[in-house]
Amino acid sequence: xxxxxxxxxxxxxxxxxxxxxxxxxxxxxxxxxxxxxxxxxxxxxxxxxxxxxxxxxxxxxxxxxxxxxxxxxxxxxxxxxxxxxxxxxxxxxxxxxxxxxxxxxxxxxxxxxxxxxxxxxxxxxxxxxxxxxxxxxxxxxxxxxxx
Amino acid sequence: xxxxxxxxxxxxxxxxxxxxxxxxxxxxxxxxxxxxxxxxxxxxxxxxxxxxxxxxxxxxxxxxxxxxxxxxxxxxxxxxxxxxxxxxxxxxxxxxxxxxx
Numbered sequence: 001x002x003x004x005x006x007x008x009x010x011x012x013x014x015x016x017x018x019x020x021x022x023x024x025x026x027x028x029x030x031x032x033x034x035x036x037x038x039x040x041x042x043x044x045x046x047x048x049x050x051x052x053x054x055x056x057x058x059x060x061x062x063x064x065x066x067x068x069x070x071x072x073x074x075x076x077x078x079x080x081x082x083x084x085x086x087x088x089x090x091x092x093x094x095x096x097x098x099x100x101x102x103x104x105x106x107x108x109x110x111x112x113x114x115x116x117x118x119x120x121x122x123x124x125x126x127x128x129x130x131x132x133x134x135x136x137x138x139x140x141x142x143x144x145x146x147x
Numbered sequence: 148x149x150x151x152x153x154x155x156x157x158x159x160x161x162x163x164x165x166x167x168x169x170x171x172x173x174x175x176x177x178x179x180x181x182x183x184x185x186x187x188x189x190x191x192x193x194x195x196x197x198x199x200x201x202x203x204x205x206x207x208x209x210x211x212x213x214x215x216x217x218x219x220x221x222x223x224x225x226x227x228x229x230x231x232x233x234x235x236x237x238x239x240x241x242x243x244x245x246x247x248x
Contacts, residue, residue: 013170020200038200038231045202049169099239107176109207111239118238 003029007065011056011084013049019065020044023080026067030076032141039119040078040139046112047082047135053103055086055133076141080120085132092125150175152182159183162194169204176208180215189221196227205232206239213245222246 005026009015020041027040044065051063066081089095095102096117101110117123120137127133149171151162161179182188191212195201209225216223224246228236236242 013168016168016170017166041200042202042231042235045168045200049202049204053169107172107207107211109203109210109239111203111206111235114238115203115235 002070004066004068007067009048009063009065011052011059011061011063011086013052015063016045016048016052019048019063023065023067027069027078027141030069030078030141032076032078036139036141040080043116043119043137044080044082046115047080047137050112050135051082051084051086051133053106053108054089055084057087061086072140075143077138078141079136079138081134081136083132083134088129088131088133089125089127090129092127096125150178152178154182154186154188157188158190158192159186159188160192160194162197163205164197166200167198167205167208168200168202172204172208176211179212183212183215188216189219191216191221191223193223193225194227195225195229195232198227198229198232201232201235203235203239206235206241209236209245210239210241213241 007022009019023044024037024041027037048063052058061084064083068079070077094100096113098114099110101108116137120139122138124136125133149164153160159182163175193209213223
């Protein structure tokens with residue numbers, strides 16, 4: 001099954017729910033189970049929230065979301081890319097450490113990347129300060145725990 | 148409404164509803180903290196039974212309330228954990244610190 005979708009949304013927090021619902025609805029054409037769907041939606045929510053809070057620092061910007069479905073070894077694979085043109089991340093390794101946050105006073109948990117890493121099969125983060133950040137995540141459908 | 152508060156003496160129960168993300172976390176935080184600040188609360192119970200979705204912003208909310216109630220010598224408990232919310236709490240390590248049911 002090959003398919004894709006692209007989505008462009010302003011960096012408003014109200015769009016977090018929309019973004020994860022939209023990706024979830026796209027992913028629902030596969031035979032994914034409830035757990036896999038929840039994992040994907042949570043990961044999208046994390047990536048989009050990061051772009052809003054850290055990438056654009058709550059200023060106006062655009063978030064680009066792309067989803068692709070492909071088939072590998074007879075299994076369906078979903079790839080989700082969330083990209084922003086915000087301030088970027090200087091030290092990606094540091095940013096990905098569990099509990100690390102640059103916004104502790106705002107009560108951020110520092111768990112965003114850790115959640116994405118745990119809930120998806122792969123996570124790739126590319127970023128350049130001043131240019132923006134791209135998060136690419138993949139997950140194979142139908143290999144996780146039974147429904 | 149995302150958060151329903153019920154006070155019983157020094158105990159405050161915050162029942163959360165629906166989808167908990169960064170968009171609504173601030174409002175819930177303010178709601179709970181307002182009660183914590185003006186009333187003599189020493190025990191906070193967070194009920195996640197009706198939460199259908201939560202991401203790490205919800206974790207931040209819970210961790211923040213834990214710090215706040217702990218700082219005044221109070222205690223916090225989480226009830227109504229589902230496999231999904233349980234997994235998130237486990238991941239952050241806060242589960243070890245909080246009473247849960």
